[in-house]
Amino acid sequence: xxxxxxxxxxxxxxxxxxxxxxxxxxxxxxxxxxxxxxxxxxxxxxxxxxxxxxxxxxxxxxxxxxxxxxxxxxxxxxxxxxxxxxxxxxxxxxxxxxxxxxxxxxxxxxxxxxxxxxxxxxxxxxxxxxxxxxxxxxxxxxxxxxxxxxxxxxxxxxxxxxxxxxxxxxxxxxxxxxxxxxxxxxxxxxxxxxxxxxxxxxxxxxxxxxxxxxxxxxxxxxxxxxxxxxxxxxxxxxxxxxxxxxxxxxxxxxxxxxxxxxxxxxxxxxxxxxxxxxxxxxxxxxxxxxxxxxxxxxxxxxxxxxxxxxxxxxxxxxxxxxxxxxxxxxxxxxxxxxxxxxxxxxxxxxxxxxxxxxxxxxxxxxxxxxxxxxxxxxxxxxxxxx
Amino acid sequence: xxxxxxxxxxxxxxxxxxxxxxxxxxxxxxxxxxxxxxxxxxxxxxxxxxxxxxxxxxxxxxxxxxxxxxxxxxxxxxxxxxxxxxxxxxxxxxxxxxxxxxxxxxxxxxxxxxxxxxxxxxxxxxxxxxxxxxxxxxxxxxxxxxxxxxxxxxxxxxxxxxxxxxxxxxxxxxxxxxxxxxxxxxxxxxxxxxxxxxxxxxxxxxxxxxxxxxxxxxxxxxxxxxxxxxxxxxxxxxxxxxxxxxxxxxxxxxxxxxxxxxxxxxxxxxxxxxxxxxxxxxxxxxxxxxxxxxxxxxxxxxxxxxxxxxxxxxxxxxxxxxxxxxxxxxxxxxxxxxxxxxxxxxxxxxxxxxxxxxxxxxxxxxxxxxxxxxxxxxxxxxxxxxxxxxxxxxxxxxxxxxxxxxxxxxxxxxxxxxxxxxxxxxxxxxxxxxxxxxxxxxxxxxxxxxxxxxxxx
Numbered sequence: 098x099x100x101x102x103x104x105x106x107x108x109x110x111x112x113x114x115x116x117x118x119x120x121x122x123x124x125x126x127x128x129x130x131x132x133x134x135x136x137x138x139x140x141x142x143x144x145x146x147x148x149x150x151x152x153x154x155x156x157x158x159x160x161x162x163x164x165x166x167x168x169x170x171x172x173x174x175x176x177x178x179x180x181x182x183x184x185x186x187x188x189x190x191x192x193x194x195x196x197x198x199x200x201x202x203x204x205x206x207x208x209x210x211x212x213x214x215x216x217x218x219x220x221x222x223x224x225x226x227x228x229x230x231x232x233x234x235x236x237x238x239x240x241x242x243x244x245x246x247x248x249x250x251x252x253x254x255x256x257x258x259x260x261x262x263x264x265x266x267x268x269x270x271x272x273x274x275x276x277x278x279x280x281x282x283x284x285x286x287x288x289x290x291x292x293x294x295x296x297x298x299x300x301x302x303x304x305x306x307x308x309x310x311x312x313x314x315x316x317x318x319x320x321x322x323x324x325x326x327x328x329x330x331x332x333x334x335x336x337x338x339x340x341x342x343x344x345x346x347x348x349x350x351x352x353x354x355x356x357x358x359x360x361x362x363x364x365x366x367x368x369x370x371x372x373x374x375x376x377x378x379x380x381x382x383x384x385x386x387x388x389x390x391x392x393x394x395x396x397x398x399x400x401x402x403x404x405x406x407x408x409x410x411x412x413x414x415x416x417x418x419x420x421x422x423x424x425x426x427x428x429x430x431x432x433x434x435x436x437x438x439x440x441x442x443x444x445x446x447x448x449x450x451x452x453x454x455x456x457x458x459x460x461x462x463x464x465x466x467x468x469x470x471x472x473x474x475x476x477x478x479x480x481x482x483x
Numbered sequence: 484x485x486x487x488x489x490x491x492x493x494x495x496x497x498x499x500x501x502x503x504x505x506x507x508x509x510x511x512x513x514x515x516x517x518x519x520x521x522x523x524x525x526x527x528x529x530x531x532x533x534x535x536x537x538x539x540x541x542x543x544x545x546x547x548x549x550x551x552x553x554x555x556x557x558x559x560x561x562x563x564x565x566x567x568x569x570x571x572x573x574x575x576x577x578x579x580x581x582x583x584x585x586x587x588x589x590x591x592x593x594x595x596x597x598x599x600x601x602x603x604x605x606x607x608x609x610x611x612x613x614x615x616x617x618x619x620x621x622x623x624x625x626x627x628x629x630x631x632x633x634x635x636x637x638x639x640x641x642x643x644x645x646x647x648x649x650x651x652x653x654x655x656x657x658x659x660x661x662x663x664x665x666x667x668x669x670x671x672x673x674x675x676x677x678x679x680x681x682x683x684x685x686x687x688x689x690x691x692x693x694x695x696x697x698x699x700x701x702x703x704x705x706x707x708x709x710x711x712x713x714x715x716x717x718x719x720x721x722x723x724x725x726x727x728x729x730x731x732x733x734x735x736x737x738x739x740x741x742x743x744x745x746x747x748x749x750x751x752x753x754x755x756x757x758x759x760x761x762x763x764x765x766x767x768x769x770x771x772x773x774x775x776x777x778x779x780x781x782x783x784x785x786x787x788x789x790x791x792x793x794x795x796x797x798x799x800x801x802x803x804x805x806x807x808x809x810x811x812x813x814x815x816x817x818x819x820x821x822x823x824x825x826x827x828x829x830x831x832x833x834x835x836x837x838x839x840x841x842x843x844x845x846x847x848x849x850x851x852x853x854x855x856x857x858x859x860x861x862x863x864x865x866x867x868x869x870x871x872x873x874x875x876x877x878x879x880x881x882x883x884x885x886x887x888x889x890x891x892x893x894x895x896x897x898x899x900x901x902x903x904x905x906x907x908x909x910x911x912x913x914x915x916x917x918x919x920x921x922x923x924x925x926x927x928x929x930x931x932x933x934x935x936x937x938x939x940x
Contacts, residue, residue, distance in 0.1 A: 130848075131848065133851070151850070152848035152850040153849050154849070155848065155920070161850075299855040307634065308625030308636055348798055348799060352743060357743075360846065360914060362689075363527070363692050365745075366743045367687060368687060368860040368863070370799070371742075371860075386859065
């Protein structure tokens with residue numbers, strides 16, 4: 098028998114209540130306080146720096162909790178032991194270990210609380226020279242690449258870190274300045290039009306030649322700079338440091354690159370697991386974050402002048418610097434002496450003189466952020482600048 | 484939204500052979516739309532479409548043998564994600580992950596063999612062929628190295644309907660049922676299965692998102708096999724049915740995400756997933772009372788599913804290569820549905836549902852590394868969201884029982900989620916002004932009274 102049913106909802110009291118509540122999972126050890134070890138054992142004359150810190154709670158504002166008072170020793174497979182010196186803020190260093198590449202190396206860390214940690218012995222992998230740093234200008238960005246090769250086919254896993262420096266101009270050129278009493282011509286030493294700025298990136302590039310028949314890395318992308326960036330407005334320089342990794346080290350850094358603070362939205366990455374090569378000698382199950390590699394680093398710097406970049410690239414300043422304002426000794430309508438009122442006390446920066454019938458009647462002026470390049474950099478030319 | 488269309492035609496060729504011819508179309512799609520921030524307003528959509536053709540024959544050879552055979556063909560068309568701007572203010576750049584398409588064809592043959600009145604054996608084989616079809620651009624990675632962009636060798640574009648790669652293989656099933664006496668039987672079985680469609684779940688967000696993926700040259704089909712044993716016994720003239728079933732299952736090439744994977748709108752998902760091996764086992768108890776003033780059923784299941792990724796060539800081990808609970812591992816599951824009829828007009832219903840919360844991986848600490856703030860996570864699926872518990876209660880009032888009336892009416896008055904438990908729909912963590920806070924989102928988190936008026940024609 099066929100029976101049709103229609104369910105008629107006469108009174109429907111639906112309270113669609115979606116409520117969001119704070120949630121803290123029950124953890125066995127809410128205070129993780131795990132040791133974090135970062136650094137590289139430089140076997141040549143370059144300085145070895147090891148940073149020790151601790152993980153902090155999710156509710157903590159600062160994520161860096163330095164581990165001080167530890168004893169950090171570089172140990173070689175032939176029994177050599179070199180203690181590092183504590184520099185403060187969790188940094189431990191040695192100016193130049195100068196030890197042979199034929200040994201393997203590890204780190205022994207004894208914390209102030211008495212726990213001992215060892216990293217696994219790693220082979221010291223010397224870094225071949227960077228063959229070239231090259232670049233390509235695309236319609237909207239500049240791309241920087243590194244190329245290298247190892248004729249012995251032994252390096253395979255590479256890592257690059259970089260620092261950028263750029264020479265730039267303030268948006269507006271100021272030919273005049275206040276000496277506190279009056280507006281005077283700006284001298285060469287008081288120039289605030291040309292500055293340098295720099296940035297060291299936390300972005301690491303990794304590349305591997307494992308898939309290739311020869312150990313060659315051709316144009317590994319290091320970074321890209323938007324065409325509107327101040328970095329490429331005048332002259333840009335990038336310093337790239339190359340180090341080599343073992344296969345395990347490479348996997349560690351691949352994982353670290355994916356680990357960000359971005360979480361919770363559907364577009365954000367899934368949780369990541371970080372395992373390293375450092376262990377507590379008395380408690381192998383204690384998590385320790387970090388991977389210690391050994392070897393040498395090589396580096397290269399290039400300069401790229403704006404003149405060789407596409408002509409149609411337009412720099413976007415991070416401030417709104419539209420049209421300079423005109424300030425007069427006697428305002429045509431109000432009669433107020435805006436020069437004395439604003440420019441002399443330094444509330445604006447005079448750019449150039451305004452003439453009327455051969456007399457200076459005022460100055461065009463701009464805000465500090467538009468005329469003083471020191472807002473975004475320093476006037477001090479870096480020693481390496483060309 | 485699930486539109487589903489099937490057209491069936493049944494034909495009896497003679498009194499021993501009949502066939503069912505069916506064509507159908509299924510579509511499953513879902514989306515997430517956000518207009519909270521007009522500049523970032525987005526509309527994210529996914530869908531999976533299946534067009535299928537099925538021909539099934541049943542042949543009653545004799546009293547002892549019933550032979551089933553046939554073939555089927557399914558055409559999959561999958562849109563793994565499209566994200567489009569909403570409104571004129573949105574500056575979002577549209578992002579479309581290319582569609583995937585495939586054809587799965589299979590033939591099968593089975594025999595139900597009634598050996599004696601008490602023993603029935605059911606055996607079957609199915610052979611399936613799966614073709615991953617163009618248009619698609621396939622990335623090829625170096626062999627024996629992790630599938631990562633650093634190991635990319637080549638990207639090859641294949642044209643429309645071009646067969647890009649093929650997987651094929653048999654599936655077997657064998658089961659036997661033995662009646663010990665009139666109200667007791669035992670059933671044992673073994674079967675294998677191959678699955679060409681994969682499901683990945685992004686469960687760390689406020690709105691958990693499923694991402695579907697077809698097998699392709701980089702992603703192998705999932706394979707599993709299972710043994711099961713069941714004991715069935717009825718009491719009180721078959722008004723009480725009880726059963727116990729146990730099973731053990733093995734899984735191979737089950738997909739799980741890599742550390743730090745991006746699952747949504749990923750144009751090369753193969754670099755963000757790992758193939759795991761798994762095992763699952765469980766026991767299910769069921770009691771059902773079908774007649775009397777008190778009727779209903781009660782079940783309890785203990786089941787576990789563990790996965791393991793211990794292939795060092797895959798680039799990373801999950802939890803150091805140890806077994807870990809799968810995303811859907813919920814060990815305890817209890818259901819109770821009971822009706823008690825006082826009179827012909829009044830009855831009570833009580834519904835209880837309990838299950839263990841599913842496993843999650845949660846951030847447990849922060850640290851600084853390589854000049855940036857990082858998050859330290861627990862082991863994969865080390866924690867669980869709170870257990871689920873819900874109780875619903877209702878009273879049914881029937882109208883009069885006169886036979887000659889146009890409609891039969893009844894009322895249902897009840898409360899959904901009687902205890903008002905705030906069950907977690909999702910748990911997620913977000914960074915807010917430098918600190919990371921955890922949240923639990925609950926839906927229907929208070930007792931919800933309802934009244935239904937039912938009319939039966």
